[in-house]
Amino acid sequence: MVDSTSRALLPADQARNMAFDKILHKNSSASQGGLRAMINKDNEAHKAAVVEYFQHWDDKKAEDETEAVRQSRVIDYASLTRQYYNLATDLYEYGWGEAFHFCRFAYGEAFKSAVNRHEHYLASSIGIKPGMRVLDVGCGVGGPAREIVKFTGCHVTGLNINNYQISRAKQYAVKEGLTHKLDFVQGDFMNLPFPDDSFDAVYVIEATVHAPSLESAYREIFRVLKPGGVFGVYEWFMTDAYNNDDLAHRQIRLDIEQGDGIAQMLKVEDGLAAIQAAGFTLETHYDLAEDDSNDTSVAPWYWPLGTDLRYAQSLSDVLTVLRMNRFGRVVSHAFIFILELLQIAPAGTGKTAESLAKAADALVEGGKKKLFTPMYLMVGRKPEF
Numbered sequence: 001m002v003d004s005t006s007r008a009l010l011p012a013d014q015a016r017n018m019a020f021d022k023i024l025h026k027n028s029s030a031s032q033g034g035l036r037a038m039i040n041k042d043n044e045a046h047k048a049a050v051v052e053y054f055q056h057w058d059d060k061k062a063e064d065e066t067e068a069v070r071q072s073r074v075i076d077y078a079s080l081t082r083q084y085y086n087l088a089t090d091l092y093e094y095g096w097g098e099a100f101h102f103c104r105f106a107y108g109e110a111f112k113s114a115v116n117r118h119e120h121y122l123a124s125s126i127g128i129k130p131g132m133r134v135l136d137v138g139c140g141v142g143g144p145a146r147e148i149v150k151f152t153g154c155h156v157t158g159l160n161i162n163n164y165q166i167s168r169a170k171q172y173a174v175k176e177g178l179t180h181k182l183d184f185v186q187g188d189f190m191n192l193p194f195p196d197d198s199f200d201a202v203y204v205i206e207a208t209v210h211a212p213s214l215e216s217a218y219r220e221i222f223r224v225l226k227p228g229g230v231f232g233v234y235e236w237f238m239t240d241a242y243n244n245d246d247l248a249h250r251q252i253r254l255d256i257e258q259g260d261g262i263a264q265m266l267k268v269e270d271g272l273a274a275i276q277a278a279g280f281t282l283e284t285h286y287d288l289a290e291d292d293s294n295d296t297s298v299a300p301w302y303w304p305l306g307t308d309l310r311y312a313q314s315l316s317d318v319l320t321v322l323r324m325n326r327f328g329r330v331v332s333h334a335f336i337f338i339l340e341l342l343q344i345a346p347a348g349t350g351k352t353a354e355s356l357a358k359a360a361d362a363l364v365e366g367g368k369k370k371l372f373t374p375m376y377l378m379v380g381r382k383p384e385f
């Protein structure tokens with residue numbers, strides 16, 4: 001269910017979007033790695049995606065922000081999210097890997113291990129067991145779903161609004177011989193294409209922040225979950241320390257929203273109200289970012305995007321993080337602008353990279369000031385009766 005003002009995807013939209021996405025991405029969903037995929041696009045379709053996405057943001061500053069501007073993004077959440085991932089997916093894969101989420105870092109822990117541990121933590125928090133049927137809402141290119149299947153022995157269905165991410169997720173599943181344990185379905189989480197009571201467990205990793213109404217998104221999850229089933233989510237929120245009347249705070253929120261395809265980011269209290277209003281019995285909730293935030297021997301969640309290389313654990317970590325952090329971004333984004341100038345990368349790739357970089361700075365700033373968290377854990381159960 002979507003509130004009546006939001007423009008949800010209708011079957012006719014789905015067919016039109018599918019046709020557009022096929023033209024835009026050509027055969028790049030089969031390309032190895034983000035960089036190769038990035039240079040294999042249709043230029044005109046890419047330009048159209050850039051216009052459609054950035055119309056919501058160009059020239060919008062924190063001081064001019066009105067409720068009407070925010071509402072227009074909420075109404076258009078489906079197109080905004082789909083086009084954002086049409087533009088950002090290859091950059092994500094190039095810079096971050098196949099699991100599109102943040103994580104905590106334990107002392108001495110390498111990037112990849114920390115990413116996987118974050119996924120395992122959610123899987124065990126919601127009690128996923130071998131043979132269970134589990135739904136991953138907003139599955140990206142399926143990195144977490146593949147890991148959770150290997151970790152628990154369950155079956156995961158991944159759902160995503162973006163056709164391109166679904167194609168890539170399907171190809172990775174084939175490559176890793178996991179097709180008997182994984183399904184990937186294109187769809188809108190505001191209108192889940194599954195019957196009531198279909199899944200033993202549902203998880204969301206940093207995805208429902210794109211929803212026009214968190215309560216309605218959680219209600220859909222409640223509907224498809226079996227009675228007694230458990231739902232776990234790592235949610236993006238502004239914290240209690242965030243003050244919307246403070247322009248500097250507001251600019252941080254706006255930069256995160258623009259660079260991460262988010263129509264409106266909410267506060268923790270809104271999320272807690274939403275999950276309970278959707279019908280869940282809230283079993284646990286806390287901010288994982290707060291857990292280690294006073295331990296200076298442990299790297300903060302945002303470190304790979306910042307300037308601090310001392311947390312890298314190996315040469316491989318240094319090379320990985322150099323694609324993400326502030327220094328690496330300057331070099332790789334200059335390279336991307338050159339590729340665009342030479343018409344190797346499609347028009348608007350540089351603009352997208354710039355917008356991601358702006359968001360990365362705001363995420364670091366928001367993390368340092370504790371105004372924002374990308375890992376507020378909520379676990380809720382659907383009552384038996």
Ligand SMILES: CC(C)=CCC[C@@H](C)[C@H]1CC[C@H]2C3=C(CC[C@]12C)[C@@]1(C)CC[C@H](O)C[C@@H]1CC3
Binds near residue numbers: 092101324333
């Ligand atoms: C958007 C949501 C809800 C979740 C995605 C979280 C993260 C995986 C992304 C948030 C900011 C992204 C950036 C990159 C990768 C993916 C994120 C960390 C880059 C490092 C990709 C390579 C570019 O050159 C710079 C990007 C900065 C932001």
